[in-house]
Amino acid sequence: MSCEQAERDLDAYLDGELDAGVAMTVRNHLGTCAACRRHVVEREALSRLVETAPYYSAPERLRARVVAQTTRFRFVRRAMMLAAAAALAVSAGGGMMLLRSASTFVDAIADDAVDSHVRSLMANHLFDVQSTDQHTVKPWFQGKLDFSPPVVDLASNGFPLVGGRLDFLGGRPVAALVYQRQKHAINVFVSPEHDDASARAAVRSVRGFHVHHWTHGGMSFWAVSDVNDSELTEFSRALGAS
Numbered sequence: 001m002s003c004e005q006a007e008r009d010l011d012a013y014l015d016g017e018l019d020a021g022v023a024m025t026v027r028n029h030l031g032t033c034a035a036c037r038r039h040v041v042e043r044e045a046l047s048r049l050v051e052t053a054p055y056y057s058a059p060e061r062l063r064a065r066v067v068a069q070t071t072r073f074r075f076v077r078r079a080m081m082l083a084a085a086a087a088l089a090v091s092a093g094g095g096m097m098l099l100r101s102a103s104t105f106v107d108a109i110a111d112d113a114v115d116s117h118v119r120s121l122m123a124n125h126l127f128d129v130q131s132t133d134q135h136t137v138k139p140w141f142q143g144k145l146d147f148s149p150p151v152v153d154l155a156s157n158g159f160p161l162v163g164g165r166l167d168f169l170g171g172r173p174v175a176a177l178v179y180q181r182q183k184h185a186i187n188v189f190v191s192p193e194h195d196d197a198s199a200r201a202a203v204r205s206v207r208g209f210h211v212h213h214w215t216h217g218g219m220s221f222w223a224v225s226d227v228n229d230s231e232l233t234e235f236s237r238a239l240g241a242s
């Protein structure tokens, strides 16, 4: 997809009016094109302005939809702020400050993972492909990502695979795998391991959600859920060991 096409479809995309195939093409383009992501940020700023204008009171459902769509791109803004902070640190020659911005980056990814998890549940968009068969879910990603995520069913461990979708984490396209534990969903975001601070394993709690991060076989994994911490640990171990 060209930038012109993306630009033309962007409003409809943000309004959720495109059919799934076109929406995915736009999403993929945004994942690789910083210029078009900037357009999204501009539109976001505009819609915020409209929302807060005194003469305009959006109905609650519309407001919720706008919020759900615009939060998808909050990370871009956050990442830009972090980049600016890092540039400042370099010019000040402060090694400590650089170190701090690196850990802030991991925090931002964890925060972003929780955002994506919440959004997938709120917007009822857990799946682009809904299947308990790993041999259906894995090939679905083919041609949609420039890597092949490992997909395993963990039903025998009490965590059945239920589907997957394309998502973004840290401004990068990722495979989101969805597992189930009783009534709870577990989102796992998988992408190639990048040479940055996110390579460190981490367990944390963000806004009441548990977030586990690890790397394995050249891939980076972020698991998010509201299951209790010991269950998510059990899940992460099972997935990490598979």
Ligand SMILES: [Zn+2]
Residues within 6 Å of the ligand: 002, 003, 004, 006, 029, 033, 034, 035, 036
């Ligand atoms: Zn573009």
